């Protein structure tokens with residue numbers, strides 16, 4: 001074998017001992033990625049759920065270019081700038097009514113940390129300290145210590161478990177067992193926890209597990225009745241994935257705190273926001289400086305990232321964006337219909353633009369051997385798909401065409417032919 005220069009890069013969620021050569025991407029356009037050796041790869045998972053309108057959308061790229069030339073970083077304490085102000089104003093118009101303040105950070109995980117700190121800060125400042133967080137089974141909220149603590153315990157975080165704080169966990173609302181979840185939330189709420197955090201309508205990294213809007217509405221109703229803060233982690237569901245701009249819309253729910261990231265810049269630059277109701281801001285508003293919200297990161301509200309987010313928000317003002325969403329959702333539904341009758345698959349499901357199906361395999365779960373086999377099979381066909389164990393999901397950018405979906409689902413059918 002020819003000696004190859006070894007890269008010093010340690011990649012995320014990558015077992016380097018089992019990983020073949022990394023695919024080197026040189027540019028992206030729409031739903032496609034292009035490799036250094038001139039292959040065209042179809043990005044069927046939106047580059048880990050972030051790319052919404054397509055790679056290198058010209059309107060977003062222009063906004064980045066223009067802003068980079070004017071102001072590309074500024075301390076955000078004591079200073080502000082037009083791109084951030086515009087993003088905050090437009091966000092409040094688009095998100096559920098009742099959210100009134102916008103806190104910027106730079107990733108989904110940090111937006112969750114901010115949400116948790118807001119909740120604890122609120123209870124501390126109103127003189128009724130509460131610290132317990134109620135979470136849902138199979139949830140994923142990020143990889144920092146706080147975000148892992150409120151996420152499901154498992155192989156992802158076994159090594160760090162002693163460091164994770166205790167939470168109260170309620171079961172996932174499986175079909176026909178929804179009341180069990182709702183009852184468990186009510187029992188948990190009686191003990192006066194600080195907040196309940198949940199991914200609305202779909203648990204993403206937990207296996208693309210879906211539950212109906214009425215359950216989300218009931219969860220919110222129970223939290224409200226017991227005066228427990230309701231945190232919606234829309235880091236993945238936001239920006240159209242669920243079929244509406246935000247998943248909470250489908251249940252007519254306004255959370256007390258909401259986290260958005262991934263598609264916030266259309267998937268072009270890292271940025272996140274945590275929105276909250278006035279009561280949470282007001283509890284920190286005081287001439288007493290100890291009540292300050294003590295949180296920041298160096299690149300908070302980075303102007304270039306905010307300009308990209310502003311461009312994304314502009315795109316959503318155009319009805320064409322929602323039409324594309326509806327059209328992709330319809331195409332996705334059509335594409336999965338045949339799999340409902342294919343006995344090699346089970347739990348064939350769809351929420352908005354996301355479809356998921358489980359390949360019946362002897363071993364299930366994230367570390368199921370079938371996962372990497374499937375991924376390698378798809379890679380050979382120039383399809384970027386990354387199954388969660390035996391769960392295959394399709395989450396393309398909204399510019400994906402019927403022909404693209406045909407290619408993806410043909411790949412999935414042939415993977416089942418080859419591997420089962």
Ligand SMILES: *Cc1c(COP(=O)(O)O)cnc(C)c1O
Pocket residue numbers: 107108109110112140141142143199204205233234235236237261262
């Ligand atoms: C991806 C994700 C996060 C973490 O976001 P990062 O930007 O990767 O830190 C948090 N919550 C949910 C629901 C996610 O899907």
